Amino acid sequence: MKGLILKDFYVLTKQMRIFLIMIVILGLMPSINTNVFAVVYAAMLPYTALAYDERSHWDTYASMMPYTVRDLVLSKYILGWCFTAAAALIVLAAGEVERQFVSGISASPAATGLALCVGTLATALTLPLMFRFSVERGRMFFLLLVIVLACGSAGLFSGIAEDPAAAVLTRRLVLILPAATILCSVLSVFLSIRLYQKRMTE
Amino acid sequence: MEYENAIEVRGVSRSFRDFALRDVTLTLPGGCILGLVGENGAGKSTLIRLIMNTLRRDAGTITVLGQDNAGPAFSALKEDIGVVLDEAYFPEVLNVRQVGKVLERTYRQWEGDLFSSYIERFALPWDRPFKDFSRGMKMKLAIAAALSHRPRLLILDEATSGLDPIVRDEILDLFLEFAREEGHSILISSHILSDLEKLCDYVAFLHQGQLLFCEEKDRLLETYGIVTCTAQQLKDLPEDAVVSVERSSQYGGVRALVRRNEVAASFGAERATIEEIILFQVKGERVQ
Numbered sequence: 001m002k003g004l005i006l007k008d009f010y011v012l013t014k015q016m017r018i019f020l021i022m023i024v025i026l027g028l029m030p031s032i033n034t035n036v037f038a039v040v041y042a043a044m045l046p047y048t049a050l051a052y053d054e055r056s057h058w059d060t061y062a063s064m065m066p067y068t069v070r071d072l073v074l075s076k077y078i079l080g081w082c083f084t085a086a087a088a089l090i091v092l093a094a095g096e097v098e099r100q101f102v103s104g105i106s107a108s109p110a111a112t113g114l115a116l117c118v119g120t121l122a123t124a125l126t127l128p129l130m131f132r133f134s135v136e137r138g139r140m141f142f143l144l145l146v147i148v149l150a151c152g153s154a155g156l157f158s159g160i161a162e163d164p165a166a167a168v169l170t171r172r173l174v175l176i177l178p179a180a181t182i183l184c185s186v187l188s189v190f191l192s193i194r195l196y197q198k199r200m201t202e
Numbered sequence: 203m204e205y206e207n208a209i210e211v212r213g214v215s216r217s218f219r220d221f222a223l224r225d226v227t228l229t230l231p232g233g234c235i236l237g238l239v240g241e242n243g244a245g246k247s248t249l250i251r252l253i254m255n256t257l258r259r260d261a262g263t264i265t266v267l268g269q270d271n272a273g274p275a276f277s278a279l280k281e282d283i284g285v286v287l288d289e290a291y292f293p294e295v296l297n298v299r300q301v302g303k304v305l306e307r308t309y310r311q312w313e314g315d316l317f318s319s320y321i322e323r324f325a326l327p328w329d330r331p332f333k334d335f336s337r338g339m340k341m342k343l344a345i346a347a348a349l350s351h352r353p354r355l356l357i358l359d360e361a362t363s364g365l366d367p368i369v370r371d372e373i374l375d376l377f378l379e380f381a382r383e384e385g386h387s388i389l390i391s392s393h394i395l396s397d398l399e400k401l402c403d404y405v406a407f408l409h410q411g412q413l414l415f416c417e418e419k420d421r422l423l424e425t426y427g428i429v430t431c432t433a434q435q436l437k438d439l440p441e442d443a444v445v446s447v448e449r450s451s452q453y454g455g456v457r458a459l460v461r462r463n464e465v466a467a468s469f470g471a472e473r474a475t476i477e478e479i480i481l482f483q484v485k486g487e488r489v490q
Contacts, residue, residue, distance in 0.1 A: 003307035011296070015295055056294055058291050061287060066280040067308070
């Protein structure tokens with residue numbers, strides 16, 4: 001599987017250089033909205049990697065190699081988790097530095113954690129469809145989901161930063177959301193393996 | 203060698219909405235080269251995908267290098283199978299060096315020095331992106347990749363199509379070099395029958411999803427001949443000896459594909475090429 005992840009890393013750093021720089025810049029900016037956006041945006045990278053695979057027919061070629069369907073699927077999830085976690089780390093590090101000078105304008109660790117969960121959840125909910133129907137068709141579903149999640153969570157993130165009364169809700173979310181994210185991700189991986197197997201052998 | 207046949211396909215079928223591969227049975231004996239021939243859409247690539255278990259089959263069994271290809275160990279067995287498809291499907295931004303690094307982490311048996319020797323032999327640039335390669339260069343890279351993990355079986359799906367004769371010849375020599383090593387086998391599908399005639403020990407002919415024959419090449423060449431005669435003379439040929447007939451609209455003459463040992467020497471049956479045998483099977487007028 002290391003080969004698959006390395007291949008995606010080469011492709012993304014070459015094809016998506018501007019995109020990656022944007023994630024770093026958005027993560028460093030002293031703004032909650034751009035910070036959260038950077039983390040969720042990083043969660044989209046597996047779709048881009050999948051799209052490049054489909055374009056170059058790498059998926060056909062890789063299926064002839066000693067990789068199982070599980071390897072092919074899991075490598076995309078790991079790629080997404082790594083990039084999302086990296087974006088979250090950038091936001092956290094930048095936030096810590098910024099808070100030395102001024103508070104409340106960067107995403108807090110809790111908000112960053114929630115953004116990490118939302119990004120990972122979005123990946124978990126949409127990747128199975130991309131594995132089943134190809135990226136082109138699956139991406140429409142992803143955009144719909146991002147809009148719903150963005151609208152639903154915008155107030156939540158600002159509440160976490162500004163309203164002390166939201167502390168109770170935050171504490172609950174801090175417990176529930178990571179657990180839900182992990183559970184959804186595990187189920188999503190199994191579902192993607194089944195769906196991709198079906199698509200590849202049809 | 204712990205297996206007798208490198209590939210055994212038994213009664214394999216697969217149906218699609220508009221095409222079906224029906225009841226295919228063929229064998230590639232270990233240490234031999236089998237050429238898979240057929241028109242576009244005959245089912246060659248489908249059969250190769252079935253052999254590599256990347257396509258679900260409706261019926262039949264397939265054994266590769268002595269193992270059932272539907273078994274859990276088949277993924278690991280792919281270490282021993284080098285595959286070259288009709289196009290080299292590497293991501294276009296990767297260069298040769300990066301392809302080497304990716305494949306080094308893909309195959310446990312990968313030999314970096316061997317890969318380097320093929321790259322040098324083919325004079326491929328190490329750092330130029332794959333998208334800037336010519337088709338010949340792309341296919342050479344795909345072949346270098348397929349050979350650098352020391353496979354025992356090579357599966358080549360139209361790997362030489364679209365290449366100029368010089369590159370093709372160079373690549374065919376490489377395949378022959380591979381096949382000379384003990385226990386190495388090749389399954390090659392191609393439109394270019396002259397390539398298969400040069401390379402293969404066995405020829406399998408797929409037509410509209412059905413296997414018309416899978417025979418030893420020398421036996422095919424020995425068995426069949428071409429008789430050129432008039433329509434009247436055709437009637438004198440033993441009925442059982444004539445496989446198919448092609449009538450010339452211009453001169454009223456006929457050419458018949460015959461079984462040579464059933465035809466009197468006076469008919470002067472000439473040796474048939476593999477191409478003629480196949481064309482007669484498809485286009486000729488069936489006698490029996």
